[in-house]
Amino acid sequence: MSIIWGISAGAHDACLTVFNTIHDEVEFCSHSERFTKVKNDPFLGPDIIKHAIDNWGLPKEICWYEKPRGRIVRRLVTGQKNVFDRALIRKLLFCLDARLDAALIKMPIVKIEHHKSHAANAFYTSRRFDGFVRHRALVVVVDAIGELSTVSVW
Numbered sequence: 319m320s321i322i323w324g325i326s327a328g329a330h331d332a333c334l335t336v337f338n339t340i341h342d343e344v345e346f347c348s349h350s351e352r353f354t355k356v357k358n359d360p361f362l363g364p365d366i367i368k369h370a371i372d373n374w375g376l377p378k379e380i381c382w383y384e385k386p387r388g389r390i391v392r393r394l395v396t397g398q399k400n401v402f403d404r405a406l407i408r409k410l411l412f413c414l415d416a417r418l419d420a421a422l423i424k425m426p427i428v429k430i431e432h433h434k435s436h437a438a439n440a441f442y443t444s445r446r447f448d449g450f451v452r453h454r455a456l457v458v459v460v461d462a463i464g465e466l467s468t469v470s471v472w
Contacts, residue, residue: 321377322337324435325383327360327411333347334370339378367411376421380411382427395466408427433470437470459471
């Protein structure tokens with residue numbers, strides 16, 4: 319099985335998605351709070367990581383839910399605090415599972431646009447409904463904030 323993880327963490331409502339590239343499907347998706355019992359938990363805990371690895375193995379790559387430089391620009395433009403947040407993605411993931419720690423050394427981490435991560439979630443989870451026609455899909459993302467845009471169409 320060829321697996322990619324989609325991860326959002328470090329801000330609010332951390333989540334992990336396990337995506338099977340062979341079947342082009344979401345295998346698993348959950349917020350961290352379902353495992354940690356902490357409402358809107360911003361961090362992935364070891365239990366959700368263990369669950370993903372035990373059931374689908376280590377990913378071949380990780381897709382991060384935003385582009386860190388875009389986040390810095392947005393914070394500068396909007397006057398938000400902590401503009402130069404130095405938290406590294408690998409640091410947020412390190413020490414959650416020994417198997418993941420070893421893999422993170424060489425694992426690629428792809429950073430995608432924030433709205434693209436929302437659009438991918440809507441697109442791939444909607445495929446489970448009967449009658450969904452993939453080539454006709456249109457996803458509209460309306461978000462309070464996401465890099466610099468608040469509305470996008472995919």
